Amino acid sequence: MTTNLPAIYSFPPLYTCQPNALIREQQLTVWCEIIVEFAKKERVWCITAEGTPAKDGGDKQSVFRNDVIQRSVKSTFIEEIWHKMIETEKALRIDSDSNYFILWRSLDSWSALILQWFESSGKLNQVITLYELIEGDETLGCEFHGMDSMLMEKCLLRLRERGRASLLKDQNKVMGVKVV
Amino acid sequence: MNCCNSQRTLNDQIQMNLGYSALEEVKDCRYESVTSQLFKKQNEEITSQLSVFQERLIAFAKEHNNDLKQNPDLKIKFLRMCSRIGIDPITLFDRQRHLFDVNDFYYEICLKVIEICRITKDLNGGIISFEELLEGFPTAKIAMEDLEKSVDMLQTLNGGFDIILIKGKKCLRSVPTELTSDQTKILEVCSVLGYASASLLRVNLGWTQYRSNAILEEMVAIGLLWIDEQAVGETLFWDPAWIHHSDIGI
Numbered sequence: 001m002t003t004n005l006p007a008i009y010s011f012p013p014l015y016t017c018q019p020n021a022l023i024r025e026q027q028l029t030v031w032c033e034i035i036v037e038f039a040k041k042e043r044v045w046c047i048t049a050e051g052t053p054a055k056d057g058g059d060k061q062s063v064f065r066n067d068v069i070q071r072s073v074k075s076t077f078i079e080e081i082w083h084k085m086i087e088t089e090k091a092l093r094i095d096s097d098s099n100y101f102i103l104w105r106s107l108d109s110w111s112a113l114i115l116q117w118f119e120s121s122g123k124l125n126q127v128i129t130l131y132e133l134i135e136g137d138e139t140l141g142c143e144f145h146g147m148d149s150m151l152m153e154k155c156l157l158r159l160r161e162r163g164r165a166s167l168l169k170d171q172n173k174v175m176g177v178k179v180v
Numbered sequence: 181m182n183c184c185n186s187q188r189t190l191n192d193q194i195q196m197n198l199g200y201s202a203l204e205e206v207k208d209c210r211y212e213s214v215t216s217q218l219f220k221k222q223n224e225e226i227t228s229q230l231s232v233f234q235e236r237l238i239a240f241a242k243e244h245n246n247d248l249k250q251n252p253d254l255k256i257k258f259l260r261m262c263s264r265i266g267i268d269p270i271t272l273f274d275r276q277r278h279l280f281d282v283n284d285f286y287y288e289i290c291l292k293v294i295e296i297c298r299i300t301k302d303l304n305g306g307i308i309s310f311e312e313l314l315e316g317f318p319t320a321k322i323a324m325e326d327l328e329k330s331v332d333m334l335q336t337l338n339g340g341f342d343i344i345l346i347k348g349k350k351c352l353r354s355v356p357t358e359l360t361s362d363q364t365k366i367l368e369v370c371s372v373l374g375y376a377s378a379s380l381l382r383v384n385l386g387w388t389q390y391r392s393n394a395i396l397e398e399m400v401a402i403g404l405l406w407i408d409e410q411a412v413g414e415t416l417f418w419d420p421a422w423i424h425h426s427d428i429g430i
Contacts, residue, residue, distance in 0.1 A: 012375075013406035013418045023403050026302040071410050 005034055015064075015071035017080070028084040031073075035081070036090055038063050039102035045148035049082065049098045055148075094150070101151050110144060110151075111158040117142055118179040127168065129176045233265065249285065252323040259329070289322065289330035297341075297354035304420040305403035306355030307344070307367075312424060313352060347371045351421075357402060362395050367404070367419060374422035376405070377414050 008014055008030055018024045039047060046054040051062035051073075064073040073081070082100065085091035092101040105113070114133070118124055121138060130149055132138070139145045144152070153174050159165035168176040241248060241258070248255050296316040300308055314327055331352060334341045342353045347368045353359070359367075369376045369384060378392040396417045399405045408416040 008423045011406075011418065011420075011423045012411065012416065013408035016407055016409045018400075018406055020400055020403050022302050023305075023406065071408075 005037060006030075009034055009066065010069055012069050012071050015066070015073050017074065017077040028081060031081045032085050032088060032090055035063060035085065036102060036104045040104040043146065044102065045146075045151055046094070046099050046101055049078070049100065051078065054099045092151075092154070101148065101154075105143075107155060107158055111155040111162075113142070114144060114152075114155055115159060115164060115179065117144075124179055127176045127178050130174055133177070230265070237262065252326060256323065256325050259325075286326070286330050286333060289317075289326060290333055292317065293327070293330060293334065293352070294354075297352065301354065302403065303423075305399075305405075306357075307351050307353050307359075307404060307421070309346075309421050310350045310352065312421065315424070362391075363399055363404070366395060366399065366417075370405075370417075370419035370422070375408065375416040375418045377411075377416050379414060 014027065014030065018027050035047070035051075038044070042053065044053040044055075047063070048054050051064040061067070062072075064078055066072070082091065082093075085100070085102075086093060089106060090103055092103060092107075093099075094101060103110075117139065118128075130152060134145070134147055134149060134152055144155075147155075156165055156167060156174065156177050159177075159179065160167060165177050165179045167174050168178070244254070248258060293313060293316075296313060297306070297308060300312075310324065310327060314322065314324060317327075328350075331341065331343065340354065340356065344351050344353050344359060344364070346364060349371065365385060366376050366381070369380060373380075376396065378389050378396070381387045381392040381396075382389070396405065400407055400417065404419075405417040406420060408418055
């Protein structure tokens with residue numbers, strides 16, 4: 001896991017909350033970058049508060065633990081990191097459980113990307129199911145392929161706010177979308 | 181003026197004793213004026229020679245402008261030659277500015293150096309090694325000599341930037357605080373393993389626990405070191421310059 005992350009990930013004091021306020025600020029920024037980088041490289045959409053990918057079961061290692069140098073981040077400091085993540089809009093807290101969506105693109109940017117796909121592939125004015133959009137063959141090369149369905153819903157809601165999409169719901173769950 | 185003065189005294193002397201010695205004085209005066217004239221002539225010649233040489237250098241630089249720009253090796257040789265005959269190459273370039281990008285090139289490096297210092301200031305407390313600075317130029321082809329030259333140019337900004345030596349390695353300090361000799365020693369210890377600790381300082385420098393802790397904590401306060409509380413045994417104080425070594429593994 002360390003191979004893909006910046007060199008500072010192997011710097012032992014990164015795992016201790018720094019007493020110097022200026023340095024701590026920098027440290028938090030570095031952590032945010034690491035989490036985003038980690039999520040982007042591994043294509044993880046949703047991370048638990050402890051730092052493990054939410055969907056792949058419990059076998060994956062936490063981003064906050066580095067066994068190579070035997071350091072891990074204390075839980076109080078992890079909270080501070082998440083706080084910073086939300087503050088800078090790089091993460092989105094999921095209400096139902098204590099997991100977080102990692103946004104390596106902003107919601108607006110994601111929705112713009114999806115809209116672009118609709119426009120360029122001629123799917124305007126058609127009903128597309130959420131499953132097609134996420135898992136379908138036609139979005140295979142797209143960056144949003146395989147996206148968490150709840151996150152996709154949030155992106156599509158953005159499109160609806162702009163008056164570009166109408167959502168089809170079944171039992172309070174979004175099933176399909178029509179983009180105009 | 182001198183000549184006039186001596187002339188007057190000479191007349192007095194001639195009136196006093198019309199002898200050989202008086203004539204000798206006159207001769208001396210003539211010799212003096214002749215030698216000074218000779219020197220003057222020589223001086224003029226040398227200055228004109230120098231200016232000719234400067235022009236030749238300019239002509240050379242004009243001709244090989246692109247080579248100078250692209251080939252750091254050639255540029256270093258060129259600059260070395262300039263400095264040997266006592267011409268600051270940078271003033272040389274200023275004459276026909278549009279011809280030489282070399283100077284602009286240095287200004288660019290200066291700007292970049294300042295930028296890197298600002299960006300990394302919170303990370304390393306304002307001290308950055310030259311190697312690390314050089315890594316900040318991934319795209320442009322820049323030799324260490326260019327970097328050093330640019331840092332020298334930064335000195336004209338009057339303070340703010342200072343070169344310090346840590347274990348023989350050059351570092352650039354971009355914050356106004358001076359490093360005390362104790363702090364420098366700690367940074368030297370850090371350059372071996374990446375960190376310093378109270379026991380390490382006791383063994384290597386013979387410092388007491390109090391002295392070590394006081395200085396280490398002060399250095400954390402000004403942002404030169406990072407604390408690591410998860411090491412076995414005692415608290416470690418890491419030098420952020422070590423971040424780039426972390427890649428290689430500890």
